[in-house]
Amino acid sequence: KGGVFRTSLLAESGSTVNLSGGAFSRVAASAGSSVTFVGGDIRVNGTPADGLLENLRDGDIVSGIFENGTPFIFNRGTDLNGVRLSTAALPDVDVTPIVVGSSSPMTAPAGLRPNQTLTLQEGGFLSHNYAAIGAALHIEGGEVSLGLKVLDSSVQLSGGEINGAMTLFGQSSLHVSGGSISNAGAVNSLIAQSGSQVRLSGGRIGSEARAHADSRFVITGGQLSDRFDALPGSTVLVYGGEIGQGFEVHEDAFLRVNGGMMEGVVANEGSHIRIDGGELQRFNAGGESVVEQSGGRIEDLWLGAGSVFISAGGELTDKVVAAAGSTFKLFGSGFTIDGNAVTNLNVGEALSVNQRDVTLSGTYLDGSTFSFLLNPSGGRVFNGPVFSPEADLSITLLSTAGIQGDYNADGVVGQEDLDLVLLNWGVDTEAYGTPSGWLGMTPDGLIGQHELDGVLLNWGDGTPPATVNAIPEPATLAWFGLVGLSLAARRRRR
Numbered sequence: 496k497g498g499v500f501r502t503s504l505l506a507e508s509g510s511t512v513n514l515s516g517g518a519f520s521r522v523a524a525s526a527g528s529s530v531t532f533v534g535g536d537i538r539v540n541g542t543p544a545d546g547l548l549e550n551l552r553d554g555d556i557v558s559g560i561f562e563n564g565t566p567f568i569f570n571r572g573t574d575l576n577g578v579r580l581s582t583a584a585l586p587d588v589d590v591t592p593i594v595v596g597s598s599s600p601m602t603a604p605a606g607l608r609p610n611q612t613l614t615l616q617e618g619g620f621l622s623h624n625y626a627a628i629g630a631a632l633h634i635e636g637g638e639v640s641l642g643l644k645v646l647d648s649s650v651q652l653s654g655g656e657i658n659g660a661m662t663l664f665g666q667s668s669l670h671v672s673g674g675s676i677s678n679a680g681a682v683n684s685l686i687a688q689s690g691s692q693v694r695l696s697g698g699r700i701g702s703e704a705r706a707h708a709d710s711r712f713v714i715t716g717g718q719l720s721d722r723f724d725a726l727p728g729s730t731v732l733v734y735g736g737e738i739g740q741g742f743e744v745h746e747d748a749f750l751r752v753n754g755g756m757m758e759g760v761v762a763n764e765g766s767h768i769r770i771d772g773g774e775l776q777r778f779n780a781g782g783e784s785v786v787e788q789s790g791g792r793i794e795d796l797w798l799g800a801g802s803v804f805i806s807a808g809g810e811l812t813d814k815v816v817a818a819a820g821s822t823f824k825l826f827g828s829g830f831t832i833d834g835n836a837v838t839n840l841n842v843g844e845a846l847s848v849n850q851r852d853v854t855l856s857g858t859y860l861d862g863s864t865f866s867f868l869l870n871p872s873g874g875r876v877f878n879g880p881v882f883s884p885e886a887d888l889s890i891t892l893l894s895t896a897g898i899q900g901d902y903n904a905d906g907v908v909g910q911e912d913l914d915l916v917l918l919n920w921g922v923d924t925e926a927y928g929t930p931s932g933w934l935g936m937t938p939d940g941l942i943g944q945h946e947l948d949g950v951l952l953n954w955g956d957g958t959p960p961a962t963v964n965a966i967p968e969p970a971t972l973a974w975f976g977l978v979g980l981s982l983a984a985r986r987r988r989r
Contacts, residue, residue: 506530516563518624520642523574531579534561548578556664558628558646560585566606566626568644568664595619596637659684663691675699725750762786808861819885826891830857840892842906848888860893860904860934900953904934907957908950916946
């Protein structure tokens with residue numbers, strides 16, 4: 496009927512378990528057991544449930560309030576098939592703000608129910624497997640023990656420590672501005688399940704954090720430790736802070752870097768990475784990953800077979816390896832090979848570069864320059880970049896004339912430029928960088944009326960590219976073409 500259990504509860508075949516209270520990390524009902532949850536407001540994935548739990552899958556969220564008022568959240572649905580639900584009256588909820596700490600006489604409730612607010616201060620403590628549903632938790636100090644679980648709740652961490660295995664469910668949000676989330680005694684420091692959002696602006700999140708499908712991480716400061724997993728369907732935006740090694744981006748996950756420092760990133764098959772700023776010390780791109788760089792600095796880049804790297808700005812050092820089967824696309828102007836101008840170029844058309852043991856130079860769209868000695872063999876320790884003869888290396892000429900309103904840099908002001916303005920209306924470029932495909936004059940601050948006037952007052956100015964079909968904005972051109980090939984290849988394998 497109550498208490499805190501540090502481990503899981505497993506009901507073996509032939510056992511009978513009636514739960515009307517208690518805090519558990521996991522409850523599992525084996526075949527042949529009799530398990531009953533006694534309480535109220537019991538839901539499966541947010542939908543009210545009664546009678547018998549059945550046909551549940553792993554990932555299904557079972558939540559509710561036990562009869563003694565303790566909230567519970569479980570997400571291993573298959574563990575709970577066959578559990579009976581018994582409705583009972585629940586104690587009233589006190590929505591008076593709760594303050595727990597050495598300077599407060601209040602004690603922490605067994606968990607937080609909808610509309611409750613708790614502030615944890617220095618000297619305060621929340622026990623194992625603490626749960627909050629539809630509540631607000633402010634952690635200014637003190638300690639939260641292992642296994643904090645929150646559903647449709649907000650958590651603000653500005654001090655103190657959460658001892659790992661924290662899980663966000665539903666529409667929960669977490670803002671870390673101080674303090675730390677460790678993984679002491681747990682494999683994962685933090686798990687953001689589908690629909691949740693995390694913002695890190697200070698403090699520290701420990702190793703082995705994970706972002707699941709449809710979750711979102713925004714990092715503007717602080718420290719994110721090693722071995723982060725951006726799982727399929729997740730989004731991670733990095734504008735600052737320090738991020739450890741072993742940051743993995745999985746299939747259909749998206750990572751954007753516009754600031755901060757990342758020690759090591761691995762782009763797995765089917766992932767999409769965009770780099771507008773910041774510094775990446777080591778970057779490994781695997782098969783069918785797509786990487787776009789328009790700014791920032793990459794110290795050490797390795798492109799595996801099937802990976803695609805699109806470069807229109809920023810900085811790459813000599814530690815570049817484009818392995819056989821990889822694709823390396825350069826966008827800019829003023830291309831030369833061994834000092835001789837490349838003249839057989841049309842705006843928007845890619846030209847393959849098959850020569851090796853030559854120096855390829857040019858100017859990116861952002862005005863920065865590059866020069867690569869195209870060594871045909873070598874490795875990371877080789878003195879200079881390596882471009883395998885079997886790597887697909889190409890250059891694409893784009894307009895850099897700076898025509899007012901030509902925001903996609905295709906040499907003419909028109910519909911594509913208008914689309915860029917309207918699709919990115921209100922974007923703060925100082926905070927979030929230049930939008931994808933915006934390759935002409937960089938706006939200052941919010942994209943709005945000034946940029947719209949630039950298009951409308953200069954409509955039709957410039958010279959269209961010398962091609963039969965209209966050229967979409969270069970980044971989009973590359974993106975759609977490459978992603979199309981990637982998806983087609985993936986479908987063939989499946």
